[in-house]
Amino acid sequence: MQSNVSIKNLRLEYGPVAVLKDLDLDIGKGEFLVLLGSSGCGKSTLLNCIAGLLEPTDGSIFINGQNVTWAEPSERGIGMVFQSYALYPQMTVEGNLTFGLRNAKVPKDEIKRRVAKASDMLQIQPLLSRKPAALSGGQRQRVAIGRALVRDVDVFLFDEPLSNLDAKLRAELRVEIKRLHQRLGNTMIYVTHDQVEAMTLADRIAIMRGGVVLQLAAPKEIYNRPAHKYVADFIGSPAMNFLDAVIDPREPLIARAGDLAIPLEHYDFERHGHTGPVWFGIRPENLATGDAANSAPVQVDLIAELVEPMGAETLVWSTLFGTPFKLRMDGQARIEAGDVVRVGLDPKLASIFDKSDELRV
Amino acid sequence: MADATFTHTTPRRIWPADAAGPRPRKRFSQRNIIIYSLLAVLALYYLLPLYVMMVTSLKGMPEIALGNIFAPPTEITFEPWVKAWSTVCTGLNCDGLSRGFWNSVKITVPSVFFSIAIASVNGYALSLWRFKGANVFFTILIIGAFIPYQVMIYPMVILLREIGIYGDLSGLVLVHTIFGMPILTLLFRNYFSSVPEELFKAARVDGAGFWAIYFRIMLPMALPILVVAVILQTTAIWNDFLFGVIFSRPTNYPMTVQLNNIVNSVQGVKEYNVNMAATLLSALVPLTIYLISGKLFVRGIAAGAVKG
Numbered sequence: 001m002q003s004n005v006s007i008k009n010l011r012l013e014y015g016p017v018a019v020l021k022d023l024d025l026d027i028g029k030g031e032f033l034v035l036l037g038s039s040g041c042g043k044s045t046l047l048n049c050i051a052g053l054l055e056p057t058d059g060s061i062f063i064n065g066q067n068v069t070w071a072e073p074s075e076r077g078i079g080m081v082f083q084s085y086a087l088y089p090q091m092t093v094e095g096n097l098t099f100g101l102r103n104a105k106v107p108k109d110e111i112k113r114r115v116a117k118a119s120d121m122l123q124i125q126p127l128l129s130r131k132p133a134a135l136s137g138g139q140r141q142r143v144a145i146g147r148a149l150v151r152d153v154d155v156f157l158f159d160e161p162l163s164n165l166d167a168k169l170r171a172e173l174r175v176e177i178k179r180l181h182q183r184l185g186n187t188m189i190y191v192t193h194d195q196v197e198a199m200t201l202a203d204r205i206a207i208m209r210g211g212v213v214l215q216l217a218a219p220k221e222i223y224n225r226p227a228h229k230y231v232a233d234f235i236g237s238p239a240m241n242f243l244d245a246v247i248d249p250r251e252p253l254i255a256r257a258g259d260l261a262i263p264l265e266h267y268d269f270e271r272h273g274h275t276g277p278v279w280f281g282i283r284p285e286n287l288a289t290g291d292a293a294n295s296a297p298v299q300v301d302l303i304a305e306l307v308e309p310m311g312a313e314t315l316v317w318s319t320l321f322g323t324p325f326k327l328r329m330d331g332q333a334r335i336e337a338g339d340v341v342r343v344g345l346d347p348k349l350a351s352i353f354d355k356s357d358e359l360r361v
Numbered sequence: 362m363a364d365a366t367f368t369h370t371t372p373r374r375i376w377p378a379d380a381a382g383p384r385p386r387k388r389f390s391q392r393n394i395i396i397y398s399l400l401a402v403l404a405l406y407y408l409l410p411l412y413v414m415m416v417t418s419l420k421g422m423p424e425i426a427l428g429n430i431f432a433p434p435t436e437i438t439f440e441p442w443v444k445a446w447s448t449v450c451t452g453l454n455c456d457g458l459s460r461g462f463w464n465s466v467k468i469t470v471p472s473v474f475f476s477i478a479i480a481s482v483n484g485y486a487l488s489l490w491r492f493k494g495a496n497v498f499f500t501i502l503i504i505g506a507f508i509p510y511q512v513m514i515y516p517m518v519i520l521l522r523e524i525g526i527y528g529d530l531s532g533l534v535l536v537h538t539i540f541g542m543p544i545l546t547l548l549f550r551n552y553f554s555s556v557p558e559e560l561f562k563a564a565r566v567d568g569a570g571f572w573a574i575y576f577r578i579m580l581p582m583a584l585p586i587l588v589v590a591v592i593l594q595t596t597a598i599w600n601d602f603l604f605g606v607i608f609s610r611p612t613n614y615p616m617t618v619q620l621n622n623i624v625n626s627v628q629g630v631k632e633y634n635v636n637m638a639a640t641l642l643s644a645l646v647p648l649t650i651y652l653i654s655g656k657l658f659v660r661g662i663a664a665g666a667v668k669g
């Protein structure tokens with residue numbers, strides 16, 4: 001894959017605080033990359049560095065093979081969409097769309113053509129003569145996307161573009177952005193802290209924490225084989241269950257948690273022969289119940305403490321060896337608080353993390 | 362009924378359940394009557410001097426000599442107004458306040474324009490571009506706002522003399538522009554700080570430079586604060602007396618200085634009617650500005666956050 005945006009050793013410091021710590025990232029041409037992480041981890045900072053709105057302390061940024069570390073934002077071949085829309089309040093929608101093109105002295109008929117194309121794609125022609133104040137949130141964000149579209153660039157940067165919208169609009173625009181990406185084939189870098197957006201949109205997800213990328217992989221890989229305990233915890237709702245466990249060096253294929261001995265013959269090891277205290281992680285949706293539980297390699301009886309029926313599924317809260325333990329069951333399952341549930345646990349679906357470095361075992 | 366006072370289960374009816382049509386107007390309550398009468402008394406108290414000035418300026422001297430300052434004029438005359446405007450003597454010149462009026466216009470208009478133009482660019486640069494040393498620059502400006510004028514007057518006189526514009530209108534304009542800078546810069550900086558940063562970033566991605574962002578995006582958004590600045594500066598500069606006396610020569614005296622010379626002249630009889638007319642004439646400009654822009658002023662002061 002030919003790389004389109006490439007970030008090398010990027011470092012950004014505010015005084016003594018390093019917000020980005022020697023970050024490396026390669027984004028392929030036409031790839032949809034999602035930057036995901038909790039608040040304050042440096043996602044916007046990274047995006048602003050790529051856009052040229054923040055000066056990095058060290059490192060370099062390449063776009064289309066050119067070193068743009070010191071280039072002006074408008075010269076980098078990027079378009080950007082912001083969370084707060086950031087439409088120019090005194091200009092009409094058309095004025096907003098064409099502002100950049102007029103600054104770049106693009107010929108009039110070319111401007112017209114691009115505006116027509118973008119407004120057609122986003123269905124905003126009827127709004128062209130309105131001021132932003134007279135638009136709804138969804139319409140404003142469409143215009144903001146349009147403003148990036150007309151620039152006719154290779155790389156789109158989105159900074160949480162949907163987080164000011166209500167749930168329904170968010171879902172609609174999410175699909176629209178995905179469609180747009182399929183149609184245009186541009187490289188897109190998309191910041192969010194919504195994991196549904198990340199999982200549905202991304203070709204690859206970069207999970208960030210504290211200014212470093214913890215894992216960069218396809219959504220399925222991130223979900224199935226999280227490389228770091230933080231990633232495992234962050235992705236998936238409800239979050240993964242973690243059991244306090246130990247792998248004894250004398251029997252490296254058994255993880256002991258409480259009085260359970262979990263055989264690891266079929267566990268997909270990242271680091272073979274790793275021993276010591278570990279977190280044994282298993283997702284609530286990977287726990288078997290009913291008949292399936294009886295055929296699982298490890299079985300355990302749990303007392304349902306709290307039952308949350310959610311329609312398609314039912315969430316059961318319980319406790320195992322002193323730690324909270326969640327379990328996802330079929331929505332039709334008959335279960336009430338106080339019932340005993342037999343749960344089957346398959347080590348093949350588990351994720352084990354070392355306790356000291358929190359990396360996948 | 363009795364248990365309704367003890368339990369919270371019975372909701373108290375505040376308005377009729379079958380309410381329809383326009384909202385009923387509240388009649389004067391006792392509290393309102395007290396407030397309104399207090400306000401009326403205060404208003405009278407402040408209007409009374411204005412009334413006295415008005416009637417006195419319309420009387421002839423013999424009538425004033427009778428001594429009843431509250432009585433309306435028996436015979437209305439505009440003679441004092443005409444005299445105050447065009448023939449009353451101040452020092453050597455006998456062309457009335459009109460000279461001072463035009464001097465004040467020539468001082469106020471450029472001072473207001475330049476001070477606001479410069480301060481708005483300052484505020485814009487300080488709040489959005491955050492260049493190196495911006496904080497130091499801003500601190501110096503703020504300290505400048507707190508230094509008493511008296512300290513700076515003498516150095517300023519020497520400075521203007523060295524440049525060679527001491528006594529000229531341009532010198533006075535320069536002084537007003539400089540002294541308006543700290544407070545105006547603060548005003549604009551705070552206003553532009555409330556502009557969402559992403560708006561500024563979007564404009565940079567769109568290839569707009571320092572001036573393009575200022576003129577095409579920020580200035581149109583700053584209309585309310587521009588109005589505030591114009592009002593503040595116009596009244597301050599028009600009403601200025603100290604700088605006018607110090608930094609200009611008699612032919613260039615602004616209206617306030619001229620007014621003082623008329624009212625405080627020690628020669629001849631005191632022409633109260635002319636003095637009153639002259640005072641009203643010089644108060645006319647700030648008064649007009651307040652009247653026509655009062656609403657805009659309040660709106661500008663209240664305009665905190667700017668939503669995109």
Ligand SMILES: Nc1ncnc2c1ncn2[C@@H]1O[C@H](COP(=O)(O)OP(=O)(O)OP(=O)(O)O)[C@@H](O)[C@H]1O
Pocket residue numbers: 014017019037038039040041042043044045046193
């Ligand atoms: N001007 C600044 N001075 C000092 N620290 C800053 C400055 N701007 C941002 N930071 C810090 O940098 C870190 C990263 O900020 P950033 O805006 O990139 O977070 P983010 O991942 O986008 O978070 P969010 O999801 O809330 O938008 C934060 O911890 C923030 O406190």
Ligand SMILES: [Mg+2]
Pocket residue numbers: 043044045159
């Ligand atoms: Mg952010």
